[in-house]
Amino acid sequence: MSSSRPVVTFSLLILCATLSLAGTDLILPAVPQLPAVFATNEATAQLVLAAYVGGSGFGLLLFGRLVDRFERKALLVSSLAAFAIAALGCAFSPSIGVLIGLRFAQGAASAAAPVFGPGIIRQLFSDKAAVRAVGFLGSVESLVPALAPILGVALLAHLGWQSSFELLAALASAAAVLIAMLGMPRTQRARGARGGYLQLLTDRVFMRYALSQAMTLGGLITFVFGAPAVIVGTMGGTLDDFIVMQVVNVAGFIVTANLSARIAERLGAEQVILLGTAMAAASALALLAYGLAGGADSMILTLLFLPMAIGLGLRGPVGFYRGVVAAGGNDARGSALIVFFIFMMTTMGTVLAAPIITRGLPALALVASAIHLASVASLLLLPRMQETVSQAADPQR
Structure with missing residues (x-):
């Protein structure tokens, strides 16, 4: 692996982690409009957020099991593709029920980066550098809840409520293509690794x-x-x-x-x-x-x-x-x-x-x-x- 490859791979991990968080924070400004769009009430509209969180919890446990059966790169690319498809589906949902279901699927797909990221970082860097990388990743993640809603407000004002989902779909698609082209370090299970x-x-x-x-x-x-x-x-x-x-x-x-x-x-x-x-x-x-x-x-x-x-x-x-x-x-x-x-x-x-x-x-x-x-x-x-x-x-x- 060239000296620049770990930096490129880590940058892609940052993008994936940012997308996972932006799946909630970017669309927050659009949620108040959903009752009028789908002729529903505010409580039902809030399920658009809850479904994503619930799907994320399910996805965390799912990807933790799938990593033993499939190559990590394939899982990460597939999860990004699924995230993009679900996001695009959200933008064209015919009903609030479909939107909520797609949000659960999108949340599940978003969990791949948190599951695989720390292990990939551990392979990319020495232990000291890995701790620094985790700290930097946490710093970036801490900015998403502050900055993503601001971008969401701008998108809502100029392009409508669907635009946040469309942007997520485009970014996830780009990340999937880049990871497929550039690759990830192959999974290395340490000797004596524990099971389930x-x-x-x-x-x-x-x-x-x-x-x-x-x-x-x-x-x-x-x-x-x-x-x-x-x-x-x-x-x-x-x-x-x-x-x-x-x-x-x-x-x-x-x-x-x-x-x-x-x-x-x-x-x-x-x-x-x-x-x-x-x-x-x-x-x-x-x-x-x-x-x-x-x-x-x-x-x-x-x-x-x-x-x-x-x-x-x-x-x-x-x-x-x-x-x-x-x-x-x-x-x-x-x-x-x-x-x-x-x-x-x-x-x-x-x-x-x-x-x-x-x-x-x-x-x-x-x-x-x-x-x-x-x-x-x-x-x-x-x-x-x-x-x-x-x-x-x-x-x-």
């Missing part, structure tokens, strides 16, 4: 990294999902205050995620994972204390939330990568389970917070604190990998 999902679910070392990763990210997303209602509904703020909070904390995450590998070289991967997890938990507890004290200043809210984003950026790349390594060469299923757990933790946190969100910041922060404290507990109670030198900080394979 059940074996990973009963592996306490793997579950240590998978659960702590999922709970740290899930706790943060739970808070973000509930923050607009809290800021506007109970703190007397505006959506502009929420946007400021997001900009500050996304910036904090991006900076820290790209420094994570270097910090791990100095402190050690396990110390960085525990430090980042503890920072996130401390942030949630500080928000809880501020809410119980009757605090209502959105700027203080932003500053108290910042350590949660920084903590995730600090532990996220190293923690995710070590979770993949802990899967024992079963990269695809390990990645699938970690992302699946993130989905489940976010869903659980959102469901728990929804009935009490009207009680304001203390209620939302209480749910986030419980999730983050459980993340810390998983690190303390479950066994770590037994390397003397952290793979995440080791420049050699």
